[in-house]
Amino acid sequence: xxxxxxxxxxxxxSYEPVKNTFRLGWEFIILNKKFTMSVxxxxxxxxxxxxxxxxxxxASVFSSGFALAVQIxxxxxxxxxxxxxxxxxxxxxxxxxxxxxRYFAPALGAYMGWMIMGLLFxxxxxxxxSSSGINFQGGMSATTNAELLSxxxxxxxxxxxxxxxxxxxxxxxxxxxxxxxxFKEGFFAVFTIFSAxxxxxxxxxxxxxxxxxxGVITLLAMFFFTFIFSIxxxxxxxxxxxxxxxVYIFSIMMTVSAVMAKRIVE
Numbered sequence: 001x002x003x004x005x006x007x008x009x010x011x012x013x014s015y016e017p018v019k020n021t022f023r024l025g026w027e028f029i030i031l032n033k034k035f036t037m038s039v040x041x042x043x044x045x046x047x048x049x050x051x052x053x054x055x056x057x058x059a060s061v062f063s064s065g066f067a068l069a070v071q072i073x074x075x076x077x078x079x080x081x082x083x084x085x086x087x088x089x090x091x092x093x094x095x096x097x098x099x100x101x102r103y104f105a106p107a108l109g110a111y112m113g114w115m116i117m118g119l120l121f122x123x124x125x126x127x128x129x130s131s132s133g134i135n136f137q138g139g140m141s142a143t144t145n146a147e148l149l150s151x152x153x154x155x156x157x158x159x160x161x162x163x164x165x166x167x168x169x170x171x172x173x174x175x176x177x178x179x180x181x182x183f184k185e186g187f188f189a190v191f192t193i194f195s196a197x198x199x200x201x202x203x204x205x206x207x208x209x210x211x212x213x214x215g216v217i218t219l220l221a222m223f224f225f226t227f228i229f230s231i232x233x234x235x236x237x238x239x240x241x242x243x244x245x246x247v248y249i250f251s252i253m254m255t256v257s258a259v260m261a262k263r264i265v266e
Contacts, residue, residue: 008081009263017260018213024087025256028074029249031091036248038096039070043244061111066100067251068107068177073099075178075255079263109186110177117190125159166193169202171211172265174258201265210264214257218250 012020029036046063050056073094081087176189176198192198201207225246232239 008083008087009079009259012078013260013263017210017264018217021214021257021260022217022253024078025074025249025253027088028077028091028252028256031088032094035091035094035096039066040244040248042066042096043248044241047240047244061108064111065104065108067248068110069099069103071174071251071255072103072107072178072180074252075175075259078256079175079178079259105183106177106180106186106189109180109183109188110190113187113190117193168211169193169198171254171258171261172198172201172207174255175262178255178259179262204265207261207265210261218253221250 006014008024012024043063043066046059046066049059050063052059077087077090081090170193173190173193176192177186180186180189229239229242229246232242
């Protein structure tokens with residue numbers, strides 16, 4: 001893939017960027033099967049520990065931080081590697097302990113940032129619902145169709161549009177998280193979703209084209225996964241394992257697409 005003095009990512013975005021996103025993401029997953037399996041085992045164990053009330057929260061935090069640390073590692077590897085040979089060599093020598101030591105701090109910062117962002121979002125939605133004038137004390141069954149229609153048109157549609165818009169710029173926010181070096185940078189990288197520079201970059205036609213094609217393919221993959229996931233719904237452990245496999249694959253593809261998007265608009 002590498003030509004002349006171009007970096008790996010430069011060559012990747014110059015020719016079939018969407019295809020190369022999935023190619024590089026998949027190669028990261030399969031080139032070092034030991035690393036991939038160890039990550040999935042850790043995530044599975046932490047998910048099971050998350051079911052225990054006393055240690056559940058700590059396990060959940062560590063699981064999210066660890067998963068984000070792996071994403072940061074994968075994203076930086078794609079973005080910074082000189083050529084495909086170095087990329088392959090680095091993946092072959094990937095070490096989970098080193099990933100934690102190097103990237104867990106910015107990952108934890110990003111996790112805390114997303115937690116606060118989520119709380120703000122829930123607070124805004126709760127405030128909007130409380131000011132809608134609809135009484136939910138009797139449950140959804142006590143809410144009339146007219147009230148539900150009014151709620152959907154006044155809150156539901158705008159909320160959906162805002163979520164869609166934020167999802168459109170999220171890859172650039174993710175790329176800022178990938179490039180974070182410590183807890184503080186990881187934390188504040190989340191809030192670059194409100195940055196004028198991020199939105200200006202997202203308005204470029206090359207970014208729109210890339211994200212649109214990648215987004216459609218990702219949505220189709222998610223529909224396919226939902227079907228597979230439903231097949232194993234009756235078997236909890238298998239269901240959780242299938243979920244972890246999909247989430248891991250999706251997270252790697254997402255972080256690769258984030259640095260690809262970053263390079264496209266630079």
